[in-house]
Amino acid sequence: MAKKKIKIENSVRKLRFNNNEMTQQELSDLVGVTRQTVVAIEKYKYTPSLELAFKIALAFDKEIQEVFYIKEYS
Amino acid sequence: MNTKLIGILAEIGATSLTMIWTWRNLSGFSTMTIKSISKVLTQGIGIVIVAVVLVSIFVSIFSAVQSGDHSGAGLEDERDRMYELYATQLSSGIFGLAMVTVLILMGWFNLSVNAGLIAIVYSGFTAVVASGILKMYLYR
Numbered sequence: 001m002a003k004k005k006i007k008i009e010n011s012v013r014k015l016r017f018n019n020n021e022m023t024q025q026e027l028s029d030l031v032g033v034t035r036q037t038v039v040a041i042e043k044y045k046y047t048p049s050l051e052l053a054f055k056i057a058l059a060f061d062k063e064i065q066e067v068f069y070i071k072e073y074s
Numbered sequence: 075m076n077t078k079l080i081g082i083l084a085e086i087g088a089t090s091l092t093m094i095w096t097w098r099n100l101s102g103f104s105t106m107t108i109k110s111i112s113k114v115l116t117q118g119i120g121i122v123i124v125a126v127v128l129v130s131i132f133v134s135i136f137s138a139v140q141s142g143d144h145s146g147a148g149l150e151d152e153r154d155r156m157y158e159l160y161a162t163q164l165s166s167g168i169f170g171l172a173m174v175t176v177l178i179l180m181g182w183f184n185l186s187v188n189a190g191l192i193a194i195v196y197s198g199f200t201a202v203v204a205s206g207i208l209k210m211y212l213y214r
Binding site for chain 2: 032033034036037040046048049052
C-alpha cells in the first residue's frame, strides 16, 4: 500500500479572535506550552501531539475536528 | 530572534571556535605523541562542554528575566523535546557513522592512531554543530 501524505491545518487563530480576542500567551498558559509553540501551530509549522490538540480544542470548548482538519490528502 | 535561537547560535559558535583552536594546536599531529594529542583534544572537549553549560545557564536566566517568569516552568514543552530528539538522532547518526568509518580506515587502510583519534573527536564536534543547525532550521 502506498504511503499517503496528509497536511493538517487548524483554525486556532480564528478561534482565538472569536474568543474575546484571546492572546497567544493566554492560550499557551491554558494548554501549558510556550507562546512560540502556539505561534508555530498557527503558522502550520508544527503539528501538535494528540494530547495538546485535545487541550487546545477543550480551551475553545470545541470538538478536535473543528480545530484541526486535513487540508490535503494524497 | 528569540532566546532559543540565540542559545543554539552561541552553542554552534563556541563549538566552531573550539574546532579551530584545537586544529591550530594539532597542526603537526603526525609527529606529535599520542599523549600530547590527547591533552589538546581533552582540553577542546572540556571547553565545548563548559561553553554549552554556560550558554544554557545564561539563556535560562535571560529567558526568565525577559518573560518575568521565575518559576522555571514553561521553558520547555513538547515541541522542544521533539526537536531535541531529532537533533540527538542526527548527532548520534553522524558520530556513529564517523566512528565506524574511522575504525574501518584504521583497520583496513592503515590510518594512523593519531589521525583516527582526531577524526573521532572532530566527528563529535561536527555532530554538535550539525544538530545545532538542524535545531535552527526547525525553530526558524
